[in-house]
Amino acid sequence: MTTEEISRIDKIIDKYEGEEGILIQLLLDIQQELNWIPKEVAERISQRLNIPQSQIYRVASFYTAMSLTPRGRHLVSVCMGTACHIRGSPRLLDRITDILKIQPGETSPDRSFTLNTVNCLGCCALGPVMVVDGKYHGKIAPTEAEEVLKNYD
């Protein structure tokens, strides 16, 4: 990590210093900042807050919102919740794996896309729903997926 990165991480850690039960919140912030949780960061947290690294890894691997490997430039999340399932999200996902040539949980070799599935995004009335970089796309037919993804590279 560069010193600039270390100071960015330190700033996030500063926010939580001295508080109880903050590990999950802290890791969520770091995930948001860096898009993943690198090994050096886990070491840094462990050092500064006196939390065993094993605990950090256990939390980071338990939760789907955290990633221990680098994510792609664009994060594509396809909702697999019940409402979306009933309205055809499996077929949408099939189409997207076809287009991006990666499976859920994978990142494309050139790091352009990471694909994952989520359980519900709270837009169930608009199913099937997918989110690209925080932008929600509702009522997406499999045949429209390509149109949406074309706008990202």
Next chain:
Amino acid sequence: MPKINSPAELEKLRKGIVSKRDPKKPCIAVCTGTGCLALGADKVVVAIKEEIKKHGLEDKVDIKETGCPGFCERGTVVVIYPEEICYLKVQPEDAGEIVSQAILAKKVIDRLLYVDPTTNEKAVRESEIPFYKNQMRLLIGNNIKLDPKSIDDYLALGGYSALAKALSQMTPEQVLAEVTKSNLRGRGGGGFPTGRKWAECRNAPGEARYVIVNADEGDPGAFMDRALLEGNPHSVLEGLIIGAYAIGSHEGYIYVRQEYPLAIENVTIAIKKAEEYGFLGENILGSGFDFTIKVHRGAGAFVSGESSALMTAIEGRVGEPRPKYIHTAVKGVRDRPSCLNNVETWANVPLIISKGADWFTGIGTGGSKGTKIFSLVGKVNNTGLVEVPMGITLRDVIYKVGGGIPGGKKFKAVQTGGPSGGCIPEEKLDMKVDFDELAKAGSMMGSGGMIVMDEDICMVDVARYFLNFLSDESCGKCVPCREGIRQMLKVLTNISKGKGREGDIELLEELAEITRDASLCALGRTAANPVMSTIHYFRDEYEAHIKEKKCPAYVCKELISYYIDPDKCQACMICLRQCPAGAIAGDKNQIHVIDQEKCTKCGTCFEVCPLRFGAVKRISGEPVPPPIPEEARVIARKSKENE
């Protein structure tokens, strides 16, 4: 903003806010909840603001960005006040007309009104739309009237008056007694009596105790908690503060899943505002009662919504359930008494305190009082959030509020209770919806998911879907849950692939029993419900999969084939062009044929084949006819013959 120090000051402030507001002044309310934002509500707001500016109406018209009134499917939802005219599916391009027609000329814009899909009648006012008319919107009704980021909006509608009443006119014991008398039951799943839980927490030994809002909303397909917290966060805060006062707690948590960024944003702003105004912090409204709230984000694990798991997560550790020989109300966060209730449960509290337990028990059935918000989704005409009195029939929810099944399809089942619930068939549609009736039918109230399924849904696939979900989400701590779910999933997967065997149904029943009886938390204990209820009501469908290798709903990929009927194919080449697998052979005047080896059964050809040809067929449980020989594929068209 100086702090409000007494109920009298609060009333004065409220009068001040209300007197500055002219009820006749036109107001354009635009829903900017997550659903409408997904449909471009932000662009609608920008466009309307531009139009207002263009006409120089900045001082004459208010624009309000509100929370979700539940009709997301028809978003962006726009309501014009004071006439309460409701426009649906509003696009940015409509902004000009909305300002020039609806506001300036006071004319109704016909094309943006609700049209009843069955009668084709239009509805002008929100209260005339069947979707809303048949609801009882005590909790969610204010969402379209207020800007969730404005505490003044909440105050103008009478907000925090229940808190003032509780703190100044009632003792904590009286508040507790009122909630107990209301028979309010938890809206997060189990329907546990709220008053009883509060009393248990209040009476538990120890100094510090916590009150917690469960906004993890893990049920995939339900979004009422999102709409409440995002659209009317102060109502949840007010309930929580009142509960804290009754229980004697000075610290509260709101546990929100990080998949709800807007809810997190809005509730964080609401907490800040409430602190500024003196509804949170020290000596609230001069009563001597202190209370603070922190927001804790969940990180995407269904099981973390379970009470003991959620409390472990608040401590910063992995959110897994632990044995609850002692209730979390007695020993929860950091082993201190902790009272956890669902978002909707808390939101009911201010109403009960303001209007009284007797008013509340006047709504609902013997064992279930008040209203419940359901997330009515799936194959139904009006999808969205619907708040109805307990005791309404399923039929009324699906047909009166929901407007029935779209596309002339047949209703098959409704799934309630999320992954712990079950599927209820047509013959039970007249049953009353409440905690006990749903349980009797083999399902659950759960958090209020109501997923409507039509004839195109396969019940084996639905059961498999839920078990797949649960097998991903089981924390794996107890063997019966982890292995039981995995084994049931294996059997179901085999059945859906045509590898089902005689005796599989009985095997599922046996596995279900063990999983139910020997798991630690409710995830495992209820995991078999989706399987058991579908076997109970749709056994013949299971048998068709097992014995005839047939999926009657044409869903299970391994059991279906697509086939082009040579007598109907018009060689239009539409399917051929769209087939992603390149599995269709054909040409301009050549009947098309699907190469069954190459076909991935994506269903595209079935969908795109023009309705008037209807040449693509789905086949299940019988062999695919052999492809017609090459030489017979030429279509001799009449017009061509005449040339």
